[in-house]
Amino acid sequence: MANQDQQQPLVEIRNLSFSHGSRKIFDGVDIDIHAGGVTAIMGPSGTGKTTLLRLIGGQLRPQTGTILVDGEDVTRIRRGRLYQLRKRMGMLFQNGALLTDMSVFDNVAYPLREHTRLPESMVRDLVLMKLEAVGLRGARDLLPSQLSGGMARRVALARAIALDPMMILYDEPFTGQDPISMGVLVRLIRLLNDSIGLTSIVVSHDIAETAAIADYIYLLSGGKVVAQGTSAELERSDSAWAQQFLQGLADGPVPFHYPARDYAEDLLTPSSVAAAARG
Amino acid sequence: MDWLQALGRRGLGVFERLGRASVLLFNIIGGLHTLVPRPALVTYQVFSVGVLSLVIIVVSGLFVGMVLGLQGYNTLVDFGAEESLGVVVALSLVRELGPVVTALLFAGRAGSALTAEIGLMKATEQLSAMEMMAVDPVRRVLAPRFLAGFVSMPLLAAIFSAVGVTGGYFVGVGLLGVDEGAYWSQMQDRVDLYDDIMNGVVKSLVFGAVATWIAVFEGYDAVPTSEGVSRATTRTVVQTALAVLALDFILTALMFGEY
Amino acid sequence: MTSRLVEIWVGVFVAAGLAALFMLAMKVSNLSALDDDTGYEIQARFEDISGLKVRSPVTMAGVRIGRVKDIRFDKQTFEAIVTMRIAESYDTLPKDTSARI
Numbered sequence: 120m121a122n123q124d125q126q127q128p129l130v131e132i133r134n135l136s137f138s139h140g141s142r143k144i145f146d147g148v149d150i151d152i153h154a155g156g157v158t159a160i161m162g163p164s165g166t167g168k169t170t171l172l173r174l175i176g177g178q179l180r181p182q183t184g185t186i187l188v189d190g191e192d193v194t195r196i197r198r199g200r201l202y203q204l205r206k207r208m209g210m211l212f213q214n215g216a217l218l219t220d221m222s223v224f225d226n227v228a229y230p231l232r233e234h235t236r237l238p239e240s241m242v243r244d245l246v247l248m249k250l251e252a253v254g255l256r257g258a259r260d261l262l263p264s265q266l267s268g269g270m271a272r273r274v275a276l277a278r279a280i281a282l283d284p285m286m287i288l289y290d291e292p293f294t295g296q297d298p299i300s301m302g303v304l305v306r307l308i309r310l311l312n313d314s315i316g317l318t319s320i321v322v323s324h325d326i327a328e329t330a331a332i333a334d335y336i337y338l339l340s341g342g343k344v345v346a347q348g349t350s351a352e353l354e355r356s357d358s359a360w361a362q363q364f365l366q367g368l369a370d371g372p373v374p375f376h377y378p379a380r381d382y383a384e385d386l387l388t389p390s391s392v393a394a395a396a397r398g
Numbered sequence: 399m400d401w402l403q404a405l406g407r408r409g410l411g412v413f414e415r416l417g418r419a420s421v422l423l424f425n426i427i428g429g430l431h432t433l434v435p436r437p438a439l440v441t442y443q444v445f446s447v448g449v450l451s452l453v454i455i456v457v458s459g460l461f462v463g464m465v466l467g468l469q470g471y472n473t474l475v476d477f478g479a480e481e482s483l484g485v486v487v488a489l490s491l492v493r494e495l496g497p498v499v500t501a502l503l504f505a506g507r508a509g510s511a512l513t514a515e516i517g518l519m520k521a522t523e524q525l526s527a528m529e530m531m532a533v534d535p536v537r538r539v540l541a542p543r544f545l546a547g548f549v550s551m552p553l554l555a556a557i558f559s560a561v562g563v564t565g566g567y568f569v570g571v572g573l574l575g576v577d578e579g580a581y582w583s584q585m586q587d588r589v590d591l592y593d594d595i596m597n598g599v600v601k602s603l604v605f606g607a608v609a610t611w612i613a614v615f616e617g618y619d620a621v622p623t624s625e626g627v628s629r630a631t632t633r634t635v636v637q638t639a640l641a642v643l644a645l646d647f648i649l650t651a652l653m654f655g656e657y
Numbered sequence: 658m659t660s661r662l663v664e665i666w667v668g669v670f671v672a673a674g675l676a677a678l679f680m681l682a683m684k685v686s687n688l689s690a691l692d693d694d695t696g697y698e699i700q701a702r703f704e705d706i707s708g709l710k711v712r713s714p715v716t717m718a719g720v721r722i723g724r725v726k727d728i729r730f731d732k733q734t735f736e737a738i739v740t741m742r743i744a745e746s747y748d749t750l751p752k753d754t755s756a757r758i
């Protein structure tokens with residue numbers, strides 16, 4: 120495989136441009152995702168973070184540019200190959216996107232039953248293992264409608280790792296979580312990444328949580344990468360955007376000063392219309 | 399000029415949707431073979447499309463048959479031809495009302511449910527999630543529903559007609575005193591297995607395919623919001639009704655017209 | 658709803674549908690009245706068949722005894738050749754029977 124070479128990134132995005140109709144979402148974006156690390160992609164609501172994940176997953180095709188995933192260009196790949204590649208990617212959708220007509224157990228078993236011919240006893244063992252990893256083995260018989268938002272996301276995470284993928288894409292895993300499930304998720308993402316050698320892409324606008332687990336950070340704004348680096352490198356960056364970002368981060372852990380609120384408002388102002396439209 | 403442009407845009411929009419719907423149908427049919435190893439997927443859909451429509455079909459069939467019995471008798475008795483009541487009831491049901499009314503009820507009962515279900519799956523990203531799990535939702539979600547609708551419609555229509563003929567019998571023979579032997583034998587004499595029954599079955603196969611096609615397309619194509627799904631559901635019912643009635647005219651002209 | 662119950666219901670539904678089709682074929686239409694594979698065929702020539710069609714009833718003294726099976730055109734004589742299938746039970750038609758439309 121292409122990632123035998125340590126220097127070769129697992130995902131390599133070059134000169135990516137993408138528009139929804141006449142609305143330009145990306146304009147010449149270059150991003151590298153290195154194997155084995157947690158890469159964060161941050162930016163205000165409506166910058167196209169979800170869109171970027173869909174592009175990496177091959178659900179959308181860009182107007183120009185290439186997206187190499189493990190050496191294969193998902194923008195030109197044939198459908199059969201794309202489906203093979205997707206079996207090695209897990210995606211955690213913003214709201215979990217569990218299949219509502221089946222139980223937690225069946226949801227996690229779904230990819231196994233679809234793509235393997237394992238006997239049911241082994242499927243059961245695997246599902247319980249994955250559910251144990253997210254701490255929800257006891258919830259196996261519940262229906263998705265009986266889960267809280269945080270639980271649903273953890274079940275979705277168990278489903279995403281069911282086939283032991285090489286990479287997981289997390290779409291805003293922290294949004295709308297209470298502090299406890301937020302902490303659980305943060306630890307879980309890091310833990311999964313390190314214990315089973317995953318590559319993780321975390322899309323978020325939650326600064327503190329994301330920076331805490333990310334090895335490398337890309338900041339997106341206005342369809343471009345405005346800053347990138349480890350949090351230490353970003354600190355030295357002279358990009359005003361990055362400075363703002365890092366100031367927010369520095370003040371983030373101190374809750375009663377509410378400094379993050381100013382920052383969030385800063386972040387949200389330019390695209391508040393888009394944010395409102397997205398509900 | 400403005401209205402001309404608006405008209406043109408609408409026209410193009412219609413063709414564009416028709417094109418997308420055709421591509422989808424093509425993909426669904428191309429994916430049907432993947433259901434062979436998973437008959438349970440289809441069974442479950444036959445349940446929600448067919449079994450759950452049984453009550454409304456049986457009740458409507460009974461009432462339509464009874465009304466036909468009453469109306470037919472009142473007209474025929476003026477000509478002293480009330481013995482032909484069975485023929486009138488059976489031909490109306492088998493040729494027209496069975497397939498058509500069943501398809502209209504199907505659109506309201508099953509088609510709208512299909513659209514809403516698929517649309518909500520889209521709105522809650524379940525379809526996207528399937529795609530990302532390397533599972534093709536067209537094959538896993540749409541194809542079994544399409545097949546179930548296609549199979550269920552002729553069965554529902556046959557049940558509707560059979561119950562209707564029985565309802566006509568209750569009213570005609572039971573209440574109005576038409577001779578029992580005449581009711582059935584005149585019917586058998588004039589109703590033809592191929593020209594009438596089989597053509598009716600062909601109609602309901604066509605209606606089943608079209609009604610389910612519209613329903614799954616509208617769901618799959620819905621704007622992924624609550625409002626979008628609700629609009630799509632309405633469109634399913636309206637479009638199915640129009641398509642069924644228009645197709646019924648065309649099929650009737652082809653089948654029963656003098657050539 | 659357990660999958661077993663679903664399967665039973667679907668079985669009931671399909672059986673009911675097929676039974677309804679069977680009833681339409683046997684009790685409502687004339688399938689039971691004449692089986693196309695039994696009986697025998699006779700041919701008659703006509704100058705004009707006007708509205709005659711395949712599967713039109715063949716009657717004798719107003720009683721239906723069979724159906725028209727095939728209609729062809731004879732290029733030599735410019736006549737229509739009508740093939741009729743007559744039910745077995747009416748196998749005593751006299752040799753000189755003539756047909757009328």
Ligand SMILES: Nc1ncnc2c1ncn2[C@@H]1O[C@H](COP(=O)(O)OP(=O)(O)O)[C@@H](O)[C@H]1O
Nearest residue numbers: 139140144163164165166167168169170171393
């Ligand atoms: N199907 C679509 N058609 C048109 N515009 C879209 C569509 N989906 C998303 N957008 C727009 O693309 C932009 C990026 O969306 P998204 O990737 O969801 O942002 P993020 O995840 O960063 O909040 C948003 O401004 C949104 O309005």
Ligand SMILES: [Mg+2]
Nearest residue numbers: 168169213291
């Ligand atoms: Mg998003």
